[in-house]
Every structure is written in structure tokens, then in C-alpha cells.
Amino acid sequence: MKRISAIAAGRVQKVGYREHVYKETFNKDISGYVKNLDSGEVEIVAEGRGEELRALADRINIIRYPIAVKSFSIKWQDATGEFPGFEIIRxxxxxxxxxxxxxxxxxxxxxxxxxxxxxxxxxxxxxxxxxxxxxxxxxxxxxxxxxxx
The missing domain is CATH 1.20.5 (Single alpha-helices involved in coiled-coils or other helix-helix interfaces)
Incomplete structure (x- = not known):
């Protein structure tokens, strides 16, 4: 199992981006969270199989109205298993x-x-x-x- 820590920047807050990320993890073996940062960026931490996480990264690095991810950075790590599911931190x-x-x-x-x-x-x-x-x-x-x- 692997873990990604990603930061999405651009038009990612107040446009439903966290909901989009959550939807893309639905019914998949991915756990973690997504939350807004004070900097205007969005943080995504997700754990799962490497291929599922790569596919997730592709599906959430998007430009589709009203969302516009302008930069997307990912750090790969080993999973910790600390998350029971995937959630939006509000x-x-x-x-x-x-x-x-x-x-x-x-x-x-x-x-x-x-x-x-x-x-x-x-x-x-x-x-x-x-x-x-x-x-x-x-x-x-x-x-x-x-x-x-």
C-alpha cells in the first residue's frame, strides 16, 4: 500500500473541488482526506494501491468548469493505515x-x-x-x- 500527499493549486476552493476529490474516491479502496488550506490550496492525503492512487491523481488534476487545477504536486510515501475511510475535512x-x-x-x-x-x-x-x-x-x-x- 502507498500514500500520496498532494497539493492542488489554482481555482480549487469554493468551486466544489473537495467534493470532486471525494467523489473520485467513492467505492474505491482509498482512504484519507481532502481539506482546504489557508493558502488557497487544497491538500489531499490518500492511501491505497499504487495504481489506484495514480488513477486518482489523474482524475483530480483537472481543468473543468468551475474547477481549474493549475499546479498539482505529489509526494509518494508508504501507507500508514491510519485512515478508516476517505473524508472531507470541513x-x-x-x-x-x-x-x-x-x-x-x-x-x-x-x-x-x-x-x-x-x-x-x-x-x-x-x-x-x-x-x-x-x-x-x-x-x-x-x-x-x-x-x-
Whole structure:
């Protein structure tokens, strides 16, 4: 078993990054914690099999709105076995609540953007349907004229 101690810097606080890290450890044999640092960085300590930890590092070193990891440093060590599971170490209640509100706003923005794209696609498909109907109607008129000549 191995242990990684990682520091993620960039846009990693108040954007749901700790939740992302936690989600990436879900249902995997990885223990440890993730927490915000006063420096604006996020600390990740994780223990597990080497290949699982390498895969975890790849999945959490991301740039995907609203998260932007700009630097990611890892130290490898032997596991200590001190963690029963993986957890998010949270800060003060008020700060955590505001972070949740910020994250909710980011998610709502993403939902709105996806909704706009869906509506645009629906409009395109509707236009294709209208044009197809007009073509069929035009063919019907031609057939009618041909059969009645």
C-alpha cells in the first residue's frame, strides 16, 4: 500500500473541488482526506494501491468548469493505515455554507447553458421537420397534378 500527499493549486476552493476529490474516491479502496488550506490550496492525503492512487491523481488534476487545477504536486510515501475511510475535512460553518451557495450557483449556470444548447438543438430539429413536411407536401401536389392530367 502507498500514500500520496498532494497539493492542488489554482481555482480549487469554493468551486466544489473537495467534493470532486471525494467523489473520485467513492467505492474505491482509498482512504484519507481532502481539506482546504489557508493558502488557497487544497491538500489531499490518500492511501491505497499504487495504481489506484495514480488513477486518482489523474482524475483530480483537472481543468473543468468551475474547477481549474493549475499546479498539482505529489509526494509518494508508504501507507500508514491510519485512515478508516476517505473524508472531507470541513472548515468553519459559515465559510462552508457560502462555499455551497457558490457551488450551487455554478451548477445552476451549467444547467442553464445545457438547457440553452438543448433548446437550440430542438429548434434545429423542428426546422428540419418543417422543411421535410414542405418537401413532402410539394411532392404530393406534383403527384396530384401528374395523376390528374
Amino acid at each position: 472548515g468553519e460553518l459559515q465559510e462552508e455554507l457560502f462555499e455551497r451557495v457558490d457551488l450551487a450557483g455554478a451548477i445552476m449556470y451549467e444547467v442553464l447553458e445545457n438547457s440553452k444548447l438543448s433548446l437550440e438543438k430542438q429548434d434545429q430539429m423542428l426546422q428540419i421537420g418543417i422543411e421535410t413536411k414542405e418537401e413532402i407536401t410539394g411532392c404530393d401536389r406534383i403527384l396530384f397534378l401528374i395523376t390528374h392530367i
